[in-house]
Amino acid sequence: MSMSERYSRQTILPEVGTAGQARLAAANVLVVGAGGLGCAVLAYLAAAGVGRLTIVDPDRVEESNLHRQPLYRMSDIGQPKAAAARAALLQLNPGVRIEALVERLRAGNAARLVADADLVVDAADSLAVTYILSDACQGAGSVLVSASVLGLKGYVGVFCGDAPGYRAVFPEMPRQAGSCAQAGVLGTAVGVMGTLQAHLALAVLLDLKPPVLGRLLSVDLRTLHVGDFSFLGAQEQQGPPLRFIDPADVGPEDRVVDLRSLSEAPRSPFAAALRADVAALEAGGVSVPPAPRVVLCCRTGVRAWRAARALRAQGHHNIALIALGE
Numbered sequence: 001m002s003m004s005e006r007y008s009r010q011t012i013l014p015e016v017g018t019a020g021q022a023r024l025a026a027a028n029v030l031v032v033g034a035g036g037l038g039c040a041v042l043a044y045l046a047a048a049g050v051g052r053l054t055i056v057d058p059d060r061v062e063e064s065n066l067h068r069q070p071l072y073r074m075s076d077i078g079q080p081k082a083a084a085a086r087a088a089l090l091q092l093n094p095g096v097r098i099e100a101l102v103e104r105l106r107a108g109n110a111a112r113l114v115a116d117a118d119l120v121v122d123a124a125d126s127l128a129v130t131y132i133l134s135d136a137c138q139g140a141g142s143v144l145v146s147a148s149v150l151g152l153k154g155y156v157g158v159f160c161g162d163a164p165g166y167r168a169v170f171p172e173m174p175r176q177a178g179s180c181a182q183a184g185v186l187g188t189a190v191g192v193m194g195t196l197q198a199h200l201a202l203a204v205l206l207d208l209k210p211p212v213l214g215r216l217l218s219v220d221l222r223t224l225h226v227g228d229f230s231f232l233g234a235q236e237q238q239g240p241p242l243r244f245i246d247p248a249d250v251g252p253e254d255r256v257v258d259l260r261s262l263s264e265a266p267r268s269p270f271a272a273a274l275r276a277d278v279a280a281l282e283a284g285g286v287s288v289p290p291a292p293r294v295v296l297c298c299r300t301g302v303r304a305w306r307a308a309r310a311l312r313a314q315g316h317h318n319i320a321l322i323a324l325g326e
Helices: 019-024 036-048 081-092 109-115 126-138 187-206 278-282 302-314
Strands: 028-032 052-056 095-101 118-123 145-152 151-161 213-219 223-228 254-258 294-297 317-322
Touching: 019 187, 028 036, 036 052, 036 081, 036 145, 036 187, 052 081, 052 109, 052 118, 081 095, 081 145, 081 187, 118 126, 118 187, 126 302, 126 317, 145 187, 151 187, 187 213, 294 302, 302 317
Parallel strands: 028 052, 028 118, 052 095, 118 145, 254 294, 294 317
Antiparallel strands: 145 151, 151 213, 213 223
């Protein structure tokens, strides 16, 4: 099959044409996350002829993934998702260049990975990753298409570039972060949101009008309610933001507070870390001694964010966060 035949049904669109197809072929897109959202994003971007895709995901395929991650097969169980996704996508479109990075998106590698991309897609379903990517995209002037879905509800938005960043729309993390393992998720809901995310990514690459930059779409797939608004007028946060750092960035003068319980994590990667419960910190029942910098760490970053707000109210101002992951 010739390339002109492969893409004929989209190049016939006046919004695409041969010039638009050439733009897609020349594009380099970073996709962070090869799970439910990422499978839909990657499949449609590869099928559309996006010339280069970089996949970043540290996880391996599990049987519980298969109901919502159709790039994978039973034979892929135990394999790194990034590598399995690459193999599946090359079967779909061997004309696309695909790099698979079996690693976690971190504060330490985000700027480098974002700098190499024309567009960044956040499909990681991790709030810490979203804030890290938004900060990196704002620094590079890159556009970020971010989505999240839980249960039967989700949202997708187009941030950064010439639009406000994620922090301008979501200045605070929620007090608790749900997960698919805890709250459940319907495979079709993830597929719908991932497909919308892919569509918005293509809209940015093709420079479709009206622009999608600075817009957020929310979808309730139980009630079939769709909401949409522009956040182009949203104000960026004032004052120093709470930022995530790498564990390797922790220095000897930092005061580290590990917010995970001993049953959750019997050993901390920081030998001198103070163990504390976030609720006790918020209630003032735990005192953190003064230090040049306080570093708060937990699994997802949500407890660290809550603790940082409490410590700021208690007079600590130089605070960094770490999301340690699983």
